[in-house]
Amino acid sequence: MSAFPKLTAEEVAEYIPNGALVACGGFTAAGCPKVIPLALAKRAERLHADGKPFRIKLLTGASTNDAVDGALGRARAIAFRAPYQADRDLRKCINDDDVDYVDDHLSRYARLLRQVFFGDIDVAIIEVSHYTDDGELALTTAVGSAPVFCQSAKHILLEHNAYHERISGFHDLYDVEENSVPVPLRALSDHIGTKTLRVDPKKILGVVETHLPDGIEAFKPCTSVHEAIAGHVVDFLLREIRRGVLSSASLTMELGTGNMTNAVLRHIGACEEMLNFSVHGEVLQDGILELLTQGRIEFAVGSSLTVTDPWLQTIYGRADFYKERLLLRPSEITNHPEVIQRLNLAALNAALEADIFGNVNSTHVAGTSVMNGIGGASDFAHNAALSVFMLPSTAKDGKISSMVPFCSHIDLTDHDVDVIVTEQGLADLRGKSPEQRALCVIENCAHPDYQPLLHAYLQRAKSGHIRHDLTAAFAFYDAYAKTGDMRNARL
């Protein structure tokens, strides 16, 4: 007989008042609560139908599942949201100015939570695979910010998901509450924390039983553009290994997520000259598990196990094998500048657009509409030994150039961008002056349709350390807004 009341999701949803600050555990769809947020969205719809207000302020680990950002977003039940999102419905609410969205480096987020910057967390909803009456919690397929949510929250609601009961032992929970001592991590595989979380049992209001997979969908197949980008990346990594800048014996990589990453993983897997390597990042996806299983990846650390269900079943079926090869850590550790620096890693991330001087936009289309948050892009790019950004050179059938004179939004400055790669080629910007960078990006990364326009921009630009003509800096966007095609820009 548990010390905590067993409740239904509908009962639990009644505990959460209008205006509450709610934190949902998980990181991506992995480890997210699955039934309470859905019940909360239904409650919001009922209340709204009765003309009553109901909106919460919502904190998450990163992106979520459809039950959290999707259902709550569609129900117009979110007033405020931090720190990362990637949901189509929620994104629309944010860009319609209906949700206040605060996007932040994941490495800084835990600090803001500890400083109580968003106010007291009223309730944390945490998915667990096991729990004890004295407040020992075993998390499921993600860690994210669940530990700091549990520390900071006034109340905790548990979703006890028996589907993930074989996940215990995959976690390594280190607490960085005080930054005054070094994080005692030397090698990726060091166990520095605990396998379970300790919370004050008095905070736990109740438990909802579930038995649900995370429902991670497989990525779409890679396109030839992704394949070309992956090919350039692997050629470059090999060159860096040959000239001793990267160590082939101890190569650690951070890889973003998505099908471009999958293409890179497949190319690396097929390249016999590249020795085994390790992965340290936010999200462990199918492609990583594939290479880990083959022994091509030696060790993998992430904040979530965001894999499709067949892979999850494989892991659970050979738990002892995988426990020796992967660990899940809080995002405060995966994204910690100190840890990233120490691991000397190569960070490979996707971008939306880049400018010819090496600044990168990874979040806002045309400077205004947010696609997602910055997440860990800057944490990794600023602290990695090598920072690579990958993107197709054009979008919308060539009507949009991803290489522009001046990014419409800047998430990563040129100082944090070592290399830009498109399907056209690769620009290594390290040690180059702005003009050298501009020529390198135009000639290696821009689509041929846009090379003359970008050269024309440089020609008309004022001289200076950086060549710009601010009256024409956004001419590409202007042409797109007026004619639907950036190729019509007049320069």
Next chain:
Amino acid sequence: MSAFPKLTAEEVAEYIPNGALVACGGFTAAGCPKVIPLALAKRAERLHADGKPFRIKLLTGASTNDAVDGALGRARAIAFRAPYQADRDLRKCINDDDVDYVDDHLSRYARLLRQVFFGDIDVAIIEVSHYTDDGELALTTAVGSAPVFCQSAKHILLEHNAYHERISGFHDLYDVEENSVPVPLRALSDHIGTKTLRVDPKKILGVVETHLPDGIEAFKPCTSVHEAIAGHVVDFLLREIRRGVLSSASLTMELGTGNMTNAVLRHIGACEEMLNFSVHGEVLQDGILELLTQGRIEFAVGSSLTVTDPWLQTIYGRADFYKERLLLRPSEITNHPEVIQRLNLAALNAALEADIFGNVNSTHVAGTSVMNGIGGASDFAHNAALSVFMLPSTAKDGKISSMVPFCSHIDLTDHDVDVIVTEQGLADLRGKSPEQRALCVIENCAHPDYQPLLHAYLQRAKSGHIRHDLTAAFAFYDAYAKTGDMRNARL
């Protein structure tokens, strides 16, 4: 009898061939070589007069003295320069496209040097207060990148400056060659390194004797604008201490340099409610020494002792007193993300302009002309517990607004900027959505002359997570270019 030949600066200058990659020790004018660069500039002028080419590629610790960037810049003897500069003459060469200038985070610079990214260093010119025949060097008033220069250089030339003979014992030289172990620093005053540098004596080509002060000039008096900014900053720090976000018992601050910093220091010194604090940063200037001497600053760490000569004499006269209270470290350590994170510090830095969404330009006027490099601004802003940027709300008698719709150059993104302060007031941007940030900056920081224009920009801007109208984003610069006054912007 020394193992190394005693040479004149003129003799030594002959050793350095056209096209050489030369590294000068020091950090600011402190610790810079004083006679060899000057002799090199004269040699360049003679060769140029004879129609012969002579240009070097020059690496420094940060900004330098007039003998380095000034004389070599005026002699058109620099083809390439990294990583930070602040010299009027050199700046002109860079903005005239005559010098390839590569600006980088100081925390990343040592890594690039170790990766031999700029090529092999042909000769490092290092000012020392003492040296031994077996290659033990005592540096003078700065550390900067001298240790990594000496490691990487093929040859070393010493300027033995007896003026600074009492500086020994002030250095703490820790070598971060491998990032695979934690930097063993817990408290600011921990000695983690050695007092002297060990180099291969075979590299030392010779010694030039000098007896010269650093020639640091006092800052100009603060204006009422600086005083007002300092007042807002101190009020804010007190509020943060009272609500427990900053600890008054263990407050550590990074303070930029210049007379705005001096004003802040004076206001802190005069504020009895603020307890003693410590300083960790790049440059220790007069104002810091003043409070250190009074006991208001408990401990100060920097990469240079950039003080006027009377202060230097005071320090040398009471060396034992000051050795217990200050240390000079390599900039790789002062600017190390790991160290900055661990110290939990409040970083206060100057900026050139900020946009209403919280992005900061600290280097390029109107997006093109470089004033200086980014230096450690991003190292500190990204990793500090609190990141504050200070700037006057206008320039050129009000004809330029420092608060603009879209920065003409972005060095620090909104994620790295917690607080913006002008003489008008202070905007705390933490936890705010882009629209909330914009209103907060306009109402608290913008000059009243520009508030209606900035509101008008927001009104005409497209809705979205960030409100922008890219056709008008640079209207302020356009108005200034056409009419000499940003107040004429049409929005």
